[in-house]
Amino acid sequence: MISASALKALREIVGRENYLDSEADKLLYSYDGTPMLRQKPDAVVIPRSADVVSKILRLANDEGFAVVPRGSGSGLSGGSVPVPNSVVLLFPPMNKILSIDEVNLTAKVEAGVITARLQSEVEKRGLFYPPDPGSANISTVGGNVAENAGGLRGLKYGVTKNYVLALDVILPSGEPIALGSESVKDVQGLNLRDIFIGSEGALGIFTTITLRLLPKPEHSVVMMMPFDSIATVGEFVAETMLARITPAMLEFLDRNTIRAVEDYAKLGLPTNVAALVLVELDGYKSVVEAEAQKIAAIARKLGASSIASAETLDDATRLKLARKSAFSALARLKPTTILEDASVPRSKLPEMLLKLEEFAKQESVLVGNFGHLGDGNLHPTCLINERDSDEVRRSERFFERAFETAVKFGGAITGEHGTGLAKKKYLEMATGKTQVDLMRKFKQILDPNNVLNPSKMFDIESLFRSKCERKIARPT
């Protein structure tokens, strides 16, 4: 429990109207998008300025409580789940788009801006912010930067990190720093900026973010095609790459997922196929049309029976609905949905998918697979009942084997969701102890009292230090 005096000081910093501590509020902010993780905070506050964030962190260092920054809470690794003795900071109210510069192709925003709102604002000006996490309609840019969010356009356009130019950050000590610059080219000193991107709220809190934009593609086409085997899907990806085509989106759904989606959304999908592949091509109209023909030819050659194609926004949205509703559709099958995101090199995808099917059978858990074929980022989704402890154990074994295989194939235990609480126990297996120790030391340099989003990604024993010890260690 945080002391009453500390909470009183906190309330004075943020103002009564920005201070929430009813049981309902604590319950509401006790979890995020990650299943089976819950912890009530001692209080929830809305910081209205960088200066307030600073003051809160100074107080946290003085009083020895933890601070957990939160965007929209859509994260899938527990990054914004509170820890014991913590205060949650809500950023959605800090949601100004400060500038959109059409010559420098940059946008400067507050951390709480919703990603989809930024996308539509820049698109009105003929510009384009490519990162497109599945949560874009609700997630914040700050949360996206904290998790280095990926999404559907990774293959052609990369991830959030590739679009962050500058960050205004409040360090765990409460000190503000400005990382990066508005120049696309900036190599002064060590690249501190990029270690803050994807730091899952543990190294600093972002207040404003300057992003790089692109011109909006002139045209796009979405195509959907069924394949009879996972191996053929692999061949399709390989032949697309060998044809030197880089789709903006290259997604798939496996049989279990297709059936769940069809059952849920009634889209008239073929339920007797091994996989459905979705392709989006964007760019200049003439190029997109030529590439669409090549893609169709490759698919037909590999036996795709029917190829749906959409050029209008409405038709495209309808086709994408199959992929977009995958998670919700699967979620209906069982009380608990565990969505993971191991990634492997593109060429290892078919092998990885067959392994996942094998592991699911052996552990007798219901698994649906879908995800980003183009960048090798899979979303094996385990459907269980968290009250069935044996099923929970079997699902854990399934994921453990899945992660080990991903690493063995030269991939990663997480491609875009982050490590957080959900995957911290696998981190050392994936990166080795030396790297996790290095990460711990970097965290300790920035946050000696371990007040900022502690115990995410990895544990630090100083977390268990008493408040007075913390005071001794306070940076001067």
Add this chain to the structure above:
Amino acid sequence: MISASALKALREIVGRENYLDSEADKLLYSYDGTPMLRQKPDAVVIPRSADVVSKILRLANDEGFAVVPRGSGSGLSGGSVPVPNSVVLLFPPMNKILSIDEVNLTAKVEAGVITARLQSEVEKRGLFYPPDPGSANISTVGGNVAENAGGLRGLKYGVTKNYVLALDVILPSGEPIALGSESVKDVQGLNLRDIFIGSEGALGIFTTITLRLLPKPEHSVVMMMPFDSIATVGEFVAETMLARITPAMLEFLDRNTIRAVEDYAKLGLPTNVAALVLVELDGYKSVVEAEAQKIAAIARKLGASSIASAETLDDATRLKLARKSAFSALARLKPTTILEDASVPRSKLPEMLLKLEEFAKQESVLVGNFGHLGDGNLHPTCLINERDSDEVRRSERFFERAFETAVKFGGAITGEHGTGLAKKKYLEMATGKTQVDLMRKFKQILDPNNVLNPSKMFDIESLFRSKCERKIARPT
């Protein structure tokens, strides 16, 4: 001086045939591409494997000498200039291209591979490695990663960092680690990989590097056009951006540079104009041709008297020669050529260029300006005689004012050359003390004895610790 016993142990580690210590060798490796920086090493060695690099670094920690990794020595910030009591490690002999994967679009190379060789090898397969530093014909991939090298294609394709997937690194302690993965999507733990990119040889030594590749553009056009004023050049850049065109190359030469080039290469350039702008467009033929027409229309509207255009490789190379020979041409005018690379947001370029002309006049130094219009990365080049101490002082004042202005405009003191020895004294002005202190702490965590390329970017007082103190501090 490194002790005779330490040098003997070093010779045994690398083998006599890989150990150089003649006065000629020491002189040959006492400098790099940066003017006015010279320091003889105690020895120069060729490590033939990662294991040998490991052993050398362990010895350096035991014996308390410094290790300076060196690619081709083409760096322009002194990154590979030896320090007192140092051994230079030469990487060009580690030059195997280990694999080129046409489905995953990756290349795995040893650190000593020459960048242009990698480019031509992947282009033979219809692939493309975009980073294109001016030194590409001689610089190594390892050196490019160490400096996060930029180049001519930054606007459209970004810099070296955007293409590094995985790094095999030997830490200063001698311990090997593997950073990143072959997956394009990888967010496990903190992003350690990217702080090693651009770390100027001070955090670790790269042995193998896995790079991301793109499909090779189908077609390209190079255009050259003169403008009567710097302000018009700014309008040209702005209108190009507003037309949503992203050239692969957008370069310029100012009057002084044009005259030097014409005098040197006799290309028939117009010497009575304020600036020459070079544009390269690449992509699908139909798109490139349409964009070329738009660019020409914008240029004509802004008064460009003549527009040269080249579609064949030979013609394009001829046009590019004006830009490529800028440095050599300017270098002929005076004994000493100081090439810098401040960067500013694109829209600030004209203002910045006028400032540079003003500073050059006020400090009465001869300055030629050229560089990367598209990404705001300028190369003010000061031509002096280093034996004229007053002229040296005036050139220093010129650059100091240039860097302060770049930072004031939201830019950086270095866009692509790095901080090294040449710009370390400006680093704190550019990033603030808090950031430099953080950089120091990160360096100290990785290199407590400060043996690896010490005193580059910033100084660390432990550098001046005695050998025995170093031994005490040795990591266990």
